[in-house]
Amino acid sequence: MIRILRTRLQQGNQTSKRPVDALQLPERFRGQPEISPSLCEEGCRGCADACPTEAITLSPLRLDLGSCVFCGRCEEACPTDAIRFTNDHRLAVRQREDLVLSGEELELADALGARMRRLFGRSLTLRQVSAGGCSGCEAELTALGNVVFDLGRFGVQFVASPRHADGIVVTGPVTENMEHALREVYAAVPAPKIVIAVGACPLSGGPFAGADAARGSIPPDIPVDLYIPGCPPHPLTVLDGFLRLLGRLQSATPSARLNPLPGS
Amino acid sequence: MAEGKTTGANQKSGVCYNSVAMPLDEVPGLSPDELRQTAVALCKDGARIVAFFALPRSTDGGHDLFLVLAEDAASRLRLFRTQLGSGEPLSSLSVEFPQAQRFEREIHEQHGIAIPGHPWLKPLRRHAGIPRQSGGVTPGPGYPFFQMSGAGVHEVAVGPVHAGIIEPGHFRFQCHGERVFSLEIHLGYQHRGAEALLMRSSPARQLVIAESIAGDTAMGHSLAHCMVREALAGAAPPLAADALRGIALELERLANHIGDLGAMCGDVAYLPGASYFGRLRGNFLNLLMRLSGNRFGRVLMSVGGVRFGLDHTTRDDFLGRLAKDAADFERVADMTFNTSSVLSRFEHTGVVTEDEARDLGLVGPVGRACGLTRDSRQDHPVGIFRFAHIPTAVAKTGDVTARALVRRLEAQRSITFVQDQLRKLPDGPLTTNVDRAAPKQIVVALVEGWRGEIAHVGMTDDRGQLRGYKIVDPSFHNWFGLSMALRDNEISDFPICNKSFNLSYAGHDL
Numbered sequence: 001m002i003r004i005l006r007t008r009l010q011q012g013n014q015t016s017k018r019p020v021d022a023l024q025l026p027e028r029f030r031g032q033p034e035i036s037p038s039l040c041e042e043g044c045r046g047c048a049d050a051c052p053t054e055a056i057t058l059s060p061l062r063l064d065l066g067s068c069v070f071c072g073r074c075e076e077a078c079p080t081d082a083i084r085f086t087n088d089h090r091l092a093v094r095q096r097e098d099l100v101l102s103g104e105e106l107e108l109a110d111a112l113g114a115r116m117r118r119l120f121g122r123s124l125t126l127r128q129v130s131a132g133g134c135s136g137c138e139a140e141l142t143a144l145g146n147v148v149f150d151l152g153r154f155g156v157q158f159v160a161s162p163r164h165a166d167g168i169v170v171t172g173p174v175t176e177n178m179e180h181a182l183r184e185v186y187a188a189v190p191a192p193k194i195v196i197a198v199g200a201c202p203l204s205g206g207p208f209a210g211a212d213a214a215r216g217s218i219p220p221d222i223p224v225d226l227y228i229p230g231c232p233p234h235p236l237t238v239l240d241g242f243l244r245l246l247g248r249l250q251s252a253t254p255s256a257r258l259n260p261l262p263g264s
Numbered sequence: 265m266a267e268g269k270t271t272g273a274n275q276k277s278g279v280c281y282n283s284v285a286m287p288l289d290e291v292p293g294l295s296p297d298e299l300r301q302t303a304v305a306l307c308k309d310g311a312r313i314v315a316f317f318a319l320p321r322s323t324d325g326g327h328d329l330f331l332v333l334a335e336d337a338a339s340r341l342r343l344f345r346t347q348l349g350s351g352e353p354l355s356s357l358s359v360e361f362p363q364a365q366r367f368e369r370e371i372h373e374q375h376g377i378a379i380p381g382h383p384w385l386k387p388l389r390r391h392a393g394i395p396r397q398s399g400g401v402t403p404g405p406g407y408p409f410f411q412m413s414g415a416g417v418h419e420v421a422v423g424p425v426h427a428g429i430i431e432p433g434h435f436r437f438q439c440h441g442e443r444v445f446s447l448e449i450h451l452g453y454q455h456r457g458a459e460a461l462l463m464r465s466s467p468a469r470q471l472v473i474a475e476s477i478a479g480d481t482a483m484g485h486s487l488a489h490c491m492v493r494e495a496l497a498g499a500a501p502p503l504a505a506d507a508l509r510g511i512a513l514e515l516e517r518l519a520n521h522i523g524d525l526g527a528m529c530g531d532v533a534y535l536p537g538a539s540y541f542g543r544l545r546g547n548f549l550n551l552l553m554r555l556s557g558n559r560f561g562r563v564l565m566s567v568g569g570v571r572f573g574l575d576h577t578t579r580d581d582f583l584g585r586l587a588k589d590a591a592d593f594e595r596v597a598d599m600t601f602n603t604s605s606v607l608s609r610f611e612h613t614g615v616v617t618e619d620e621a622r623d624l625g626l627v628g629p630v631g632r633a634c635g636l637t638r639d640s641r642q643d644h645p646v647g648i649f650r651f652a653h654i655p656t657a658v659a660k661t662g663d664v665t666a667r668a669l670v671r672r673l674e675a676q677r678s679i680t681f682v683q684d685q686l687r688k689l690p691d692g693p694l695t696t697n698v699d700r701a702a703p704k705q706i707v708v709a710l711v712e713g714w715r716g717e718i719a720h721v722g723m724t725d726d727r728g729q730l731r732g733y734k735i736v737d738p739s740f741h742n743w744f745g746l747s748m749a750l751r752d753n754e755i756s757d758f759p760i761c762n763k764s765f766n767l768s769y770a771g772h773d774l
Contacts, residue, residue, distance in 0.1 A: 003598070003599045003602060003603075004536050004599060004603070007536060007540065007595055007596060007599045008536065010592075010595060011539075011540055011543075011592075011596075014543050025553075026550075026553055026554045026557070028553070028554065028555070028556065028557035028572065029553060029557050029558075030557045030558070050468065051468075052466065052468035052469040052471065052472045053469065053472065069472055069562070070557075070558070071472065071562070071563045072557065072563065073468065073563075127425075128428075128429040129425055129432075130425075130429075130430065130431045130432055130454075131432070132453075132454050132455075132456050132770070133431060133454075133479070133770070134476045134477065134478055134479030134480075134770045135430075135431055135478060135479045135480045135768065135769075135770055136476070136479025136480065136482070136560055137479070138429050138430060138431060138479075139479065139480055139560075140559070141429045142428075142429045143542075143546060143549075146539070146542040146543055146545075146546060147539045147542065147543050148543055148546055158428075158429055160427035160428070161427070172454075173456060175453065175454060175455055175456055175773075176391075176394050176455075177389075177390075177391045177394065177452055177453045177454075177455055178424065178432055178453050178454070181424050181425055181432065181453070185425055206476070207469075207472045207473050207475070207476040208456045208457075208458070208461065208473070208476065210461065211456045211457040211458070211460075211461045212396065212397065212398070212457035212460055212461070213394075213396070213455050213456050213457040214456045214457065231472075231476075231558075231562065232479065232559075232560070234559065
């Protein structure tokens with residue numbers, strides 16, 4: 001017991017003060033990219049040829065963050081800095097097409113409607129379904145529960161049954177062998193419900209786009225409310241997405257303060 | 265040996281080494297019977313199966329079979345091949361060598377080759393009603409679970425979607441009250457078609473696929489893939505790249521081992537251990553992120569070397585952080601391993617004996633916890649491990665305690681290794697040019713990932729294009745170990761047993 005207490009004192013408080021401020025993401029971290037099609041040289045295909053997942057189309061330059069695995073090879077190949085990865089972790093959007101960047105600013109996710117916010121704004125429970133996920137995204141979702149990110153303090157919780165959940169979080173390229181189970185889980189969540197897709201795989205197939213045994217997308221009868229790209233997304237990226245969806249974060253700066261809870 | 269000359273002669277050939285290419289013509293071609301006799305003779309002498317797989321021949325509808333055995337004590341591999349005609353069966357090795365069972369099931373499922381004598385020829389990855397274009401066997405409805413009957417016997421079904429944030433798989437328990445008689449594990453939910461996709465992808469995409477075979481082992485699998493491609497082209501990465509690859513591999517091991525210790529604490533409701541180990545795990549992921557920009561080290565490995573180096577300031581920063589984390593780890597580990605309520609749950613729980621482990625061909629910390637001294641870093645050293653040796657951590661009791669202890673020891677030794685490598689990290693180029701792959705070569709690359717031996721086998725055709733690519737994740741060897749660990753245990757101990765194995769579903773299902 002003494003040993004436990006001593007270790008407790010040594011460990012101190014390790015929780016990040018606010019979602020973002022306490023954690024300086026390192027310089028090499030590749031977050032939201034800046035795209036400047038006007039800098040492209042005529043006929044240059046460097047970035048598109050270097051991209052392993054065909055996330056880039058040219059004339060004009062477009063980068064689909066839903067297919068992007070954030071490897072930075074395009075940035076390396078670009079002679080004119082037309083693609084530059086910043087270490088801004090914010091990436092979550094409400095519409096799939098918002099992830100296709102071509103010079104304009106990324107349209108970060110806006111909040112759910114008033115009714116859904118009233119229902120879920122103070123307490124959101126989620127069921128996770130890995131449908132072919134490699135365990136990268138799953139590991140980062142698990143990390144959200146640790147003492148550093150402490151998801152619970154925002155009223156968001158992963159639960160053990162779809163019957164206890166307000167929504168599902170889907171990872172993986174949706175393998176054929178998991179499609180049935182995914183539908184069953186979605187059906188078992190009581191309405192109204194939300195669906196959050198995490199990682200490149202459910203957005204585009206990611207590394208597994210074109211694989212024989214995975215569909216590379218969430219079936220159209222399961223409507224997605226929030227898309228969080230990355231391979232895998234940093235836990236802060238996921239957290240930022242959750243908080244935006246709940247209307248707790250709106251400001252444009254990365255170190256935004258939390259909005260008050262609905263009804264308080 | 266009764267087989268006499270033929271087997272004796274064959275036992276002298278087919279020798280190859282980790283990540284050294286061998287001309288396909290030099291792989292001894294045996295008859296199916298000779299292959300069987302050779303495997304039996306060598307395995308009786310202590311060899312074990314690294315990979316056993318089939319490739320279709322386009323010419324006549326038959327198959328080429330490749331068998332890779334490891335002779336760990338001699339630090340060498342043995343490669344053999346045989347040809348099966350169209351429709352020709354392959355008689356099973358599994359009764360004598362249970363470690364062959366999963367490989368033979370894979371050969372059967374992917375290629376439709378009959379395996380007479382196999383005691384457990386059940387679907388491996390494919391599910392009922394979902395045929396594959398590549399042929400092979402599509403299972404009928406209703407997976408044939410092993411079942412028991414009798415007074416008070418009941419069945420518990422879990423999955424594919426589990427209660428936590430983990431990958432899908434189905435567990436079927438046959439119980440008598442709390443006591444588990446049998447656990448059968450039905451996988452395949454994660455099957456994406458990684459090998460086939462890798463075969464037809466661009467080189468840059470192949471690396472991304474390799475990183476995503478099992479996302480928590482991005483370093484291990486991408487390193488194995490790079491080693492295959494480099495060996496096929498006869499290239500050797502520079503020394504600085506070898507060192508950085510070793511550092512990344514060990515950081516991955518640290519993050520996962522420490523995370524596992526935390527998860528094991530969580531499963532016995534010991535929250536201090538769960539919290540502190542859980543946080544420490546993140547610190548090692550964050551070191552990988554400082555190195556490569558990604559918490560799992562993704563994009564660090566490139567064919568020919570690594571994409572990022574460490575300048576002197578960053579090395580000092582890493583060393584400072586490591587010193588603090590090492591001290592923290594020791595304190596938390598001491599606290600945990602001295603807590604009687606933790607030990608009483610860990611001890612004698614989920615025992616796998618050394619004989620069972622050897623029969624099943626268990627690898628990695630799970631095998632070492634049963635007393636098997638096998639570790640690719642020691643037995644088949646390549647890269648930095650030719651120069652820097654990490655002592656193999658072995659325990660004897662084969663229970664959850666042993667699996668926790670091995671992780672603790674390996675984490676300590678990995679920290680020392682990383683500190684050592686950072687202090688003497690050579691300057692110089694990070695990558696070397698890699699030419700086209702040579703034609704008609706085969707190479708076996710072994711990497712000791714944090715779960716154990718990762719094997720990638722690549723071979724080229726007469727134009728230097730990939731003709732075959734086989735991936736064996738350590739989980740492929742180890743899943744049956746979990747079933748054995750549960751026998752005669754309480755079903756309430758399943759979570760802690762499962763966590764102490766922490767196997768990959770995606771790595772198995774590919």
